[in-house]
Amino acid sequence: MTIESAGQHEGAEVTLRGWLYNLRESGKLLFPIFRDGTGLMQGVVSQKENPAAFEALRGLTQESSVIVSGRVRAEPRAPGGYELAVSEVEVVQRVPENDPYPIQLKEHGVDFLLDRRHLWIRTPRQAAILRIRAEAIRAAREYMDDQGYILTDTPIFTPAACEGTTTLFEVQYIDEQKAYLTQSGQLYLEATAAALGKVYCFGPTFRAEKSKTRRHLTEFWMLEPEAAYAHLEDMMALGEGLVSHMVQSVLKNRARELETLKRDTSKLAGVKPPFPRITYDEAVETLQKRGNPAKWGDDFGGDEETILSSQFDRPVIVHRYPAAIKAFYMQPDPERRELALGFDTLAPEGYGEIIGGGERIADYDLLVRRLRENNLPEEAFQWYLDLRRYGSVPHAGFGLGLERTVAWICGTEHIREVIPFPRMIYRVYP
RNA sequence: UCCCCGGUAGCUCAAUGGUAGAGCAUUCGGCUGUUAACCGAAGGGUUGCAAGUUCGAGUCUUGCCCGGGGAGCCA
Incomplete structure (x- = not known):
């Protein structure tokens, strides 16, 4: 599935191949945001319900490549209106912690960005x-x-x-x-x-x-x-x-x-x-x-x-x-x-x-x-x-x-x- | 080529000529509905380079390097 077409897959079990755009951690809940080139989609994982997926995503670095599976559901609190209830996670490549992805989710200068176009x-x-x-x-x-x-x-x-x-x-x-x-x-x-x-x-x-x-x-x-x-x-x-x-x-x-x-x-x-x-x-x-x-x-x-x-x-x-x-x-x-x-x-x-x-x-x-x-x-x-x-x-x-x-x-x-x-x-x- | 602006932590920026700081990122800890999440702690610096003025320069002067905006020229 592509994120672009998430609306057509509501309720279905899908696999998403992409990158980790951002990760918000809230205790025993994780809110990873995935990116696949067609858009952004928020996921949600609970430690209690899915410890394996939780461990795989916890602390995962920005822009690590991942293949995730889960069920698509309508969720007004998620950006875009749809959310992926993640059940399985495969980390394709983990961005190293000691050399993190340089472009953060914040303002950067033009020179910095152009050097990393x-x-x-x-x-x-x-x-x-x-x-x-x-x-x-x-x-x-x-x-x-x-x-x-x-x-x-x-x-x-x-x-x-x-x-x-x-x-x-x-x-x-x-x-x-x-x-x-x-x-x-x-x-x-x-x-x-x-x-x-x-x-x-x-x-x-x-x-x-x-x-x-x-x-x-x-x-x-x-x-x-x-x-x-x-x-x-x-x-x-x-x-x-x-x-x-x-x-x-x-x-x-x-x-x-x-x-x-x-x-x-x-x-x-x-x-x-x-x-x-x-x-x-x-x-x-x-x-x-x-x-x-x-x-x-x-x-x-x-x-x-x-x-x-x-x-x-x-x-x-x-x-x-x-x-x-x-x-x-x-x-x-x-x-x-x-x-x-x-x-x-x-x-x-x-x-x-x-x-x-x-x-x-x-x-x-x-x-x-x-x-x-x-x-x-x-x-x-x-x-x-x-x-x-x-x-x-x-x-x-x-x-x-x-x-x-x-x-x-x-x-x-x-x-x-x-x-x-x-x-x-x-x-x-x- | 000319004019103007800028260069301080990985990033974004502070710092009357007087001990270089904050937020983010990273690491550690906390949090069951987050929205660039939040809260607490830690590590992190040749202030673009080189001279000069000064008791003392991130700060003032000169030169150089790099970048940006604009003029000319064009799409």
Whole structure:
């Protein structure tokens, strides 16, 4: 039996395989709390009624692994409403008394917990977050598949920068050659989109920037769709549909975990299409009205994003940024050439940009010009230019940052809690 | 890279420049309905490192190390 399903086993004799989460001793009564990965369940053992089980559990150390059998019964005094009347106990491994489990049932510092991330993930809160992450991923892939997008995974080793702006992790690649860890699958997706029409990739992404904030990891997961013959409006709609489906699926299938996190789900319930859309021009105007020093041509930082997103109860889409502050491959707005047909989707409650994307340049000559303006090595981009030589079409896509999205859904203070083993500047252990 | 904050027992934290403490954890004892159980007792310290000021430094000064938050950049 799993603890998750305890309610269906009321009155039955069951076996639970897991770990001792906590033990309360009250004279001749023991109240062990078991953990099996799906939840927590209190047990009860009386010395008088079951001396063997009592002796096996008495003094047992936190996180010792145990297999216990007993009868499930409804018990309002037990957390979760059900209790296991333990009859048999097998200790699989006893945590030594002279080297006790380091993570106690109390507050710990961030540094201590991150150094023991391999153990920290056993705590109910962390386990709930990881289960929500898994559901968010499942829902995201389900949505993309249902929309007819084909999963085409892109390489992790790349020969050169995708965007040329951010710092890459350089690795030795066989003999003398250097390679870089990908910072985006986008350029490759443009190729697979021309082959298959509607495509996406989902995998790890690496940024060697020395960002030290609660919104940054050096290794994070990104879902990137790309579609041939698609335009800016199509991608804004796809993005809001994707995010809404992820949020609604977690609300539906991981309600218990959101409860564990004490997440205020009223702030998520209304996350459904359409999302508000504002232009960059309007965004700057709004910021200035609120006394923010932003002026036209500036990119937005955390403060600006928070002001903009705080006006809405769901993510807000900001579109048509100045071309100068966007990536080299962004298609200019035919109505106003100084604008790029790009958009960002900003999560509420200060979680920042969760989606960035737009329409790509389809014209060969314009793309070459942009490569040169950005001092990018043309040789490395020949294959990419081929896509404009042979049957170029308008196309668009975006990238969704998984961890930022999950952090927002969970309401966690730090993005590092929503990935099993966070990789940050100055932290690659464990 | 820059700005700000922090580092004292295994953990979380106290300690006017004047004998380094508490709670939790561990060990021992008590308790038949506990809820991070509770009650009693015990053991546990190179105060991040190195210099300096001082009769005296956890506390003041300088440098370094480690970590955190933020800026820039981004998802």
